[in-house]
Amino acid sequence: MKAVAIQRFGAPEGLAVIDLPEPRPAQGQVLVCVEAAGVGGLDALAVRGDLAGYGLREGHVPGSEVAGTVAAVGQGVDASWVGRRVWALTGRGGGYAEQALAAEEEVVPLPPGLSAAGAVTLGGSxxxxxxxxxxxxxxxxxxxxxxxxxxxxxxxxxxxxxxxxxxxxxxxxxxxxxxxxxxxxxxxxxxxxxxxxxxxxxxxxxxxxxxxxxxxxxxxxxxxxxxxxxxxxxxxxxxxxxxxxxxxxxxxxxxxxxxxxDTVPAAERGRVAAGQFADAVRGELRTVVHEEMPLEQAVRAHTAMAAGEVFGRVVLRP
The missing domain is CATH 3.40.50.720 (NAD(P)-binding Rossmann-like Domain)
Known part of the structure; x- marks a missing residue:
């Protein structure tokens, strides 16, 4: 599958499109076919190399939240997730890709009427x-x-x-x-x-x-x-x-x-995200998407963030 990885820490130009094997969900995980990946502050810190304490290495795939459709589930996961549109936190990364893994407890169903871009703009933020x-x-x-x-x-x-x-x-x-x-x-x-x-x-x-x-x-x-x-x-x-x-x-x-x-229980994070997604559908919260870009333009996305040009959130689409 296509993904974007950090080949060199520092400037956004250190990001590059690579090919990776398709991931398989382990026990307790779901596999999401990614429609949208949010480009956030945590990702910017990872690209700069400022998350050394997290043990990130060159070759790391950024992207801490995604939205898309569940394609498969691992052992112990409710099979009814398959085919559902969801938002998910992926942990330290992995979202800048065509497919991403997430723990089942980090997955929240998307209500009808909320776009994938809107979900990754509002979800974690x-x-x-x-x-x-x-x-x-x-x-x-x-x-x-x-x-x-x-x-x-x-x-x-x-x-x-x-x-x-x-x-x-x-x-x-x-x-x-x-x-x-x-x-x-x-x-x-x-x-x-x-x-x-x-x-x-x-x-x-x-x-x-x-x-x-x-x-x-x-x-x-x-x-x-x-x-x-x-x-x-x-x-x-x-x-x-x-x-x-x-x-x-x-x-x-x-x-x-x-x-x-990280210090908030997953159930609480999910409860808040689900409520805010419903608010967004009703028009009570606005999701502000700065721009949607193809995954291949991750360098441009991070360059815009580093230059302070972004109002809202940049969203990458595989």
Missing amino acids: GAVAHFGLARAGLAPGASVLVRGASGSIGIAAVQLAARAGAASVAVTASSAERGARLRELGATSVLDRSGAGEGPTGFDAVVDVVAGPDLPSFLARLNPNGRLVAVGIVGGMPPTDFGSALISGFLKSVSYASLSL
């Missing part, structure tokens, strides 16, 4: 946004900041915070055009990447997709009892001494937390 906002203590009337709101996680977080009754939903965005699009999705004010602009000066909850060197300045803008939750590191690692910003805010009882879907 919507779950991250949901659990990130919960960990940040989102409550009606809160002031919320979504930092790095132009990606699929941020777009989901903006919509979820707005419909949960947040008093204000500020976002950081790199351009006025992006800010206008985020306002259409529920943002009430737009700041630049540094946090400057018209809007609240303090926040009860911050969902941060970026991290990077500016993280301490956003910790400093937390209100008393405010919490910043890091759900991504697309801007790189924060300064090694960023904890000093927390100590500086000691009298305000501010806190920092991180959120990885």
Whole structure:
């Protein structure tokens, strides 16, 4: 089968189309004929070589979530999955391919009316946004900041915070055009990447997709009892001494937390994804697809992400 693998860590040009044997589902697994693979932040980190702690090696196939039709199941898996359209998390990768394997507990049926591209745009990102906002203590009337709101996680977080009754939903965005699009999705004010602009000066909850060197300045803008939750590191690692910003805010009882879907039970992830898929079909959540590209254009997809050109999610189609 056709797949895209990392031949050389670093730049997107290290990706290449290769031929691999067709995978066979092991016990507890399903085999998905891929209609769409999401291109996400985890995949970008893998391509850059920033996931050394995960044991990734050259030859790794990125792609942590896919949507398509179940073609086969392994031992112990309900055979009724075969022929059903599903969304699935594939673990550390394997989705940039014509076929991908996933554990049965990571598979969620797709409702009629939701496209494969919409599923991989909302599925993992919507779950991250949901659990990130919960960990940040989102409550009606809160002031919320979504930092790095132009990606699929941020777009989901903006919509979820707005419909949960947040008093204000500020976002950081790199351009006025992006800010206008985020306002259409529920943002009430737009700041630049540094946090400057018209809007609240303090926040009860911050969902941060970026991290990077500016993280301490956003910790400093937390209100008393405010919490910043890091759900991504697309801007790189924060300064090694960023904890000093927390100590500086000691009298305000501010806190920092991180959120990885790896720590959320699969059943909970699936429940949230299924609910959000139903919301999307009803028009209560929007899935923003930046562009659908052939699998062979994975280099172009990652180049666009690295250049900050993507609003929403790029989707690869085998």
